[in-house]
Amino acid sequence: MLREQRSLINLDAFPCLLLVTDLESNRIKSCNQYVETMLCTKHNEVLDKSISDFLSKATLILFESYIRPLILDSGECIEVQITLIKGLNEKLPAVANIILKDGCLHWSIFSATERDKLYQELIDSRDRLEQKTEELIVLTRLDPLTQLLNRRAANEDINDMLSKSRRKFIPLAFILIDIDHFKALNDKFGHAQGDDALKQVSDVLGQSCRDTDVVCRWGGEEFLIVLYDSNANNTVQFCDRLHKNMQNITVYQTNITISIGVSHLTSRDIKKKNMFEQIMKRADTALYEAKNKGRNRTEYSIN
Ligand SMILES: Nc1nc2c(ncn2[C@@H]2O[C@H](COP(=O)(O)OP(=O)(O)OP(=O)(O)O)[C@@H](O)[C@H]2O)c(=O)[nH]1
Structure with a gap:
């Protein structure tokens, strides 16, 4: 058998x-x-x-x-x-x-x-998925209109900066920026032109900063920049430059101006639990003052 x-x-x-x-x-x-x-x-x-x-x-x-x-x-x-x-x-x-x-x-x-072909296909599709995931992560961090960081992503990055500063103090400048009379611009030239102005302002802000800084659209026609390792003098120079660079932006021959409120991270802030809110409150008050004093100017918070 x-x-x-x-x-x-x-x-x-x-x-x-x-x-x-x-x-x-x-x-x-x-x-x-x-x-x-x-x-x-x-x-x-x-x-x-x-x-x-x-x-x-x-x-x-x-x-x-x-x-x-x-x-x-x-x-x-x-x-x-x-x-x-x-x-x-x-x-x-x-x-x-x-x-x-x-x-x-x-x-x-x-x-x-x-079998090797199948492995390769699996590896390729895993790589493609990883790349797509990375692209999606980048996209979820950006404001679609201006391509600057959105508020949520900026919050994350700023909290990281503040945590580092807690361990070893690094001077940070919080620069809150608001476009002047933006409602009038929208009303006069239309929303599309308003959007275009927002993009132009964002480009100028983005180009004025270093990789280590945070630049974001904080909301509406308001922007926030956090300058990394910037003392009072550097910050003044930076803000003066921003006002100057805005002169290059026009919408139908109308100049765009911005008002700025600045506050600095101090060593006293480091000890506070809600230090971010405190610093932003000071920047906001300074911005309000800049608006009140006639706009197109920077006001600095006295810490
Ligand atoms: N085109 C456009 N407009 C926006 C956008 N987000 C907010 N706005 C407009 O921005 C305007 C902001 O107006 P206000 O807060 O009254 O301030 P303002 O007219 O800039 O005046 P001041 O800040 O006092 O100088 C509002 O009319 C909003 O509708 C946007 O994404 N695109």
Whole structure:
């Protein structure tokens, strides 16, 4: 019965490469016909060649340094990743099971091209997902009209800045900016022109700051800049520059001006629990004063 069943086994019918190599010389002593499919080499041209002729350089190193010692030690090496060389130097990823029997290595080798393709597709789609997630995170942090940080993202960044400043004091300047008579501009020229003015102002603000500063649309026609490591003198110069740069923005020959309220983080603020609110309150009061004193000016909060 067993003999009958054995006689049904046709090694050439298996969809994998079956090889027998000499343990010492690496010569291929026998192989099935699948060698023609897998290595594009005639069956009789393979016999007596060295298996190393069909392995990539990296696989050959792996074979000598890992696979062979493992087989000598345990008699087998199962599911090892190898690269075969097929035809004119074409690489073919494969998986091999190898056992030692009667002084010969018995190999069964399966093509792994489809599996590798699937892995690659999985890796590619994971990379694409990661990239999309990063893009989405960036998008959720931006104000769609001005492309400046939105209020929520600015809150996060400013809280980070304040936490750092708590550990080691860094002077921060909070600059609250409001476009003057913006309602009149909207009413006179329309909402689209108002939007355009908001974008132009945002560009000027963005270009005036460093990467370490926070620039955001705080709401409506109000913006907040937090200058990192800026003392009183630097802040005055910065605000003067902002007023000057605004002179380049016009909407139908109408100049845009801004009012600014400034407050500084002090070492006294650091100890307070609600320091952000306190600093913003001072900046807001200063801005209110700037509006009251005629607009197009900066007022500084006395801490
Ligand atoms: N076009 C446009 N207008 C906006 C936007 N957000 C807020 N506004 C308008 O901005 C105007 C702000 O008006 P107010 O708060 O009265 O202040 P103002 O006219 O700038 O006057 P002052 O601040 O006192 O100089 C309102 O008319 C809002 O509708 C926006 O995204 N686009």
